[in-house]
Amino acid sequence: MDRSAKRGTARRRARRSALGFGAIHFAIRDWLGLVTEDQRRSRQNARARLRRIRNRMRRGGISPTNSLARRIVAFNLIGLGLLVAGVLYLNQFRSGLIDQRTQSLETQGRIIAVAVAEAAGIGPSGTRFDPVRANLVLKRLVEPTGVRAQIYDRGGRLTGDTRSLLRGAGEIETQPLPPPGERRDESPLSVVERWYQQVLRFFTGSPPVYRETPLSGLAQEPEVFTALRGGVARWERINSEGELIVSVTVPIQRFKAVLGVLMLSTEGGDIDDIVRAERMAILQVFLFALAISLALSVLLANTIAKPIRRLAEAAEAGGAQEARPINPQRIRFPDLTARTDEIGYLSSALRRMTEALYDRIDAIESFAADVAHEIKNPLTSLRSAVETLRIAKTPEMQARLLAVIQNDVGRLDRLVTDISNASRLDAELTREEMESFDIVELIRAIAEMNAAAAAERDARVEVAEGGAESLPVKGLQGRIGQVLQNLVGNALSFTPARGVVRISAEPRAAGVRVVVEDEGPGVPDANVATIFERFYSERPDHEAFGDHSGLGLSISRQIVEAHGGSIWAENIRPYDQPKAPPTGARFIFELPL
Numbered sequence: 001m002d003r004s005a006k007r008g009t010a011r012r013r014a015r016r017s018a019l020g021f022g023a024i025h026f027a028i029r030d031w032l033g034l035v036t037e038d039q040r041r042s043r044q045n046a047r048a049r050l051r052r053i054r055n056r057m058r059r060g061g062i063s064p065t066n067s068l069a070r071r072i073v074a075f076n077l078i079g080l081g082l083l084v085a086g087v088l089y090l091n092q093f094r095s096g097l098i099d100q101r102t103q104s105l106e107t108q109g110r111i112i113a114v115a116v117a118e119a120a121g122i123g124p125s126g127t128r129f130d131p132v133r134a135n136l137v138l139k140r141l142v143e144p145t146g147v148r149a150q151i152y153d154r155g156g157r158l159t160g161d162t163r164s165l166l167r168g169a170g171e172i173e174t175q176p177l178p179p180p181g182e183r184r185d186e187s188p189l190s191v192v193e194r195w196y197q198q199v200l201r202f203f204t205g206s207p208p209v210y211r212e213t214p215l216s217g218l219a220q221e222p223e224v225f226t227a228l229r230g231g232v233a234r235w236e237r238i239n240s241e242g243e244l245i246v247s248v249t250v251p252i253q254r255f256k257a258v259l260g261v262l263m264l265s266t267e268g269g270d271i272d273d274i275v276r277a278e279r280m281a282i283l284q285v286f287l288f289a290l291a292i293s294l295a296l297s298v299l300l301a302n303t304i305a306k307p308i309r310r311l312a313e314a315a316e317a318g319g320a321q322e323a324r325p326i327n328p329q330r331i332r333f334p335d336l337t338a339r340t341d342e343i344g345y346l347s348s349a350l351r352r353m354t355e356a357l358y359d360r361i362d363a364i365e366s367f368a369a370d371v372a373h374e375i376k377n378p379l380t381s382l383r384s385a386v387e388t389l390r391i392a393k394t395p396e397m398q399a400r401l402l403a404v405i406q407n408d409v410g411r412l413d414r415l416v417t418d419i420s421n422a423s424r425l426d427a428e429l430t431r432e433e434m435e436s437f438d439i440v441e442l443i444r445a446i447a448e449m450n451a452a453a454a455a456e457r458d459a460r461v462e463v464a465e466g467g468a469e470s471l472p473v474k475g476l477q478g479r480i481g482q483v484l485q486n487l488v489g490n491a492l493s494f495t496p497a498r499g500v501v502r503i504s505a506e507p508r509a510a511g512v513r514v515v516v517e518d519e520g521p522g523v524p525d526a527n528v529a530t531i532f533e534r535f536y537s538e539r540p541d542h543e544a545f546g547d548h549s550g551l552g553l554s555i556s557r558q559i560v561e562a563h564g565g566s567i568w569a570e571n572i573r574p575y576d577q578p579k580a581p582p583t584g585a586r587f588i589f590e591l592p593l
C-alpha cells in the first residue's frame with residue numbers, strides 16, 4: 001500500500017470513528033497509544049466537517065440525530081409494546097386459572113360434602129350431625145389436596161377447620177404468617193408486578209377482604225348462609241396481604257336435610273404465585289424481544305438511514321464547494337449500486353445525474369472555448385488589416401485592405417450568427433413539439449429548393465426513383481429539413497460540374513434511413529468521424545475562404561441524436577476495389593419511428 005492510499009484508509013477510519021461506535025474504539029486506541037498524530041488530525045477534521053454538516057442539516061430542518069433511524073426504532077418498539085400491553089391487560093390466563101380452580105374446588109367440595117354427610121350423619125335417618133366424626137373424615141380427605149376446608153353447623157357456627165385440625169387436635173390455631181419483610185420478593189420484576197397488580201385493581205376493582213371466623217364463631221361470609229339454604233356458592237376474596245383466595249361453599253346434605261356447610265378455600269398466594277410466574281415469563285419474553293427488536297431496528301436504521309445520509313452528505317459537500325469554489329472537486333456520490341434495493345437505485349440515479357450534468361457543463365465549456373478560438377482568427381486578421389491600413393500608401397493597397405476587412409467582418413458576422421443559432425439549438429430542441437410528417441415529401445421540397453443552386457454549377461439534385469411514395473416519421477420537421485439542407489448544401493459544393501446529388505429514403509426495421517450521395521472527391525478516410533466536430537471545415541478551392549463556419553455537420557448530428565437517431569459518413573467505392581479512390585461521399589442518417 002502506498003503512502004496516499006494508507007493515508008486515505010486512515011482518514012476513512014478516522015471519519016468513521018467520529019461518527020459512532022468507532023468513537024469508543026478510537027478512544028481505546030488513543031489510550032493505548034496506538035493513534036498517530038496524522039490520524040488524530042484527520043479525526044478532528046472529520047468531526048469538524050460532521051459538525052458543519054449537522055449544523056447545515058439542522059438549518060435545513062433535518063434532525064441531526066438521524067431522525068429516520070429514530071423513527072424506525074420507535075415504530076418497532078411501539079408495536080412490541082402494544083402487543084405486550086395487550087397480553088397483560090387481557091390477562092386471560094388469570095381469569096382462566098381462577099375459573100379452573102373454582103370449578104375443581106366445587107367438584108371436590110361436592111364429593112367431600114357427600115362423604116362427610118355419610119360419615120357424620122347420625123340419629124334417626126341421619127338427620128343429626130356429629131362434628132367430631134365430620135372433622136375426622138375431613139382431615140383424611142382434605143389433607144392431600146392442599147386446600148383449606150371448614151365445616152359450619154346448621155346454625156352457621158364454625159365447628160372444624162383443617163388449619164387447626166392438621167396441626168393436631170386441641171392445638172390452638174395460629175396463623176402461620178412469616179414477617180412481611182421476609183416473605184416479600186423485592187426483585188425489580190416483582191416490584192413491577194405488584195405495582196402492575198395495583199394499577200389493574202384500581203381499574204377493575206378489587207374483591208372484598210376475607211374475614212377469618214374463629215372456631216365456634218358465627219360465619220362471617222354470607223355465602224355460608226347461601227349454602228345453608230341448599231345453594232352452592234363460588235366466591236373470591238383477598239386476604240390482608242392482598243393475595244387472592246378462591247372459595248366454594250357446599251351444603252352437607254342427607255336426604256334433603258342440610259346438616260351443615262362445607263367451605264373449601266385456596267391458600268392465599270396460591271393463584272397469585274402461578275399468575276406472577278406466568279407474568280414474569282411474559283415480561284422476560286418481552287425483554288428478550290425488546291433487545292432483539294432494538295438490535296434489529298438499529299440494524300435496519302443503519303441500512304436505510306445511514307446510506308441516505310451518506311448520499312446527502314456528498315451532495316451537501318458538493319453544494320458547499322459550489323458556494324466557495326476554491327479548488328472545487330467534482331461531486332462524487334458514494335457508489336451503493338451493489339445494493340439491489342431502492343437505495344442502490346437512488347445512488348445509481350444520483351451518480352448518473354451528476355455525470356450527465358458534468359457532461360453538459362463540459363460541453364458548454366468546450367463550446368465556449370471553441371467559439372473563442374474561432375472568433376480569434378478573423379479578429380486577428382481584422383486587427384492587422386486595420387493597423388496596416390493606417391500606413392498604407394497607395395490607393396490600390398488601401399482598397400485591397402478594405403476588401404480584407406470587409407471579408408473578415410462578413411466572416412465574423414456569419415460565425416456569430418451560426419454560433420448563436422447553434423447555442424440555442426439545445427434549448428429549442430427541447431421546446432419544440434414532435435409531429436408526424438412525410439419525409440419523402442420533405443426530401444422532394446429540399447431537392448426543389450436546391451435545384452437553382454445546382455443549375456448554377458450545371459449539376460442536378462435527384463430524388464431516387466423506385467423508393468416508397470411516402471414514409472411517415474415522427475419528429476421536428478423543420479430541424480430534419482435543416483439536416484437535409486446541410487447535407488445537400490455540402491454535397492453540392494463538393495460535387496463537380498455536371499455532377500449529380502442523389503437523395504433517397506427507405507424504411508428500416510426500426511425507422512427510416514435517408515442517404516445523400518454526391519460525386520465529389522469524398523472525405524479523407526482518416527476524417528470521416530472528425531468532420532462532424534464543431535468548426536471542422538475544409539472546403540473545395542473554388543469557394544471563398546471564410547464562407548463556412550464548420551458547424552453544419554455538428555448541428556446535424558445534434559439534431560439527429562436528439563431524435564434518438566444516428567448519422568455518419570462513408571466514401572463511395574466500387575465493391576471490388578476497396579482501395580480505389582472514392583467516387584463520391586455518402587452521408588447517411590437514420591431516425592427511429
Ligand SMILES: Nc1ncnc2c1ncn2[C@@H]1O[C@H](COP(=O)(O)OP(=O)(O)OP(=O)(O)O)[C@@H](O)[C@H]1O
Pocket residue numbers: 418486490491494518520521522523531532536537538539547548549550551552553554585
Ligand atoms: N459531401 C462532402 N464531400 C466531401 N467532404 C465533405 C462533404 N460534406 C462535408 N465535408 C467535409 O466536412 C467538413 C465539415 O462540414 P460542415 O458542413 O460541418 O461544415 P462546412 O460545410 O465547412 O461549414 P458550414 O456547414 O458551417 O457552412 C467540410 O468542410 C468538408 O471538409
Ligand SMILES: [Mg+2]
Pocket residue numbers: 486489490548552553
Ligand atoms: Mg456545411
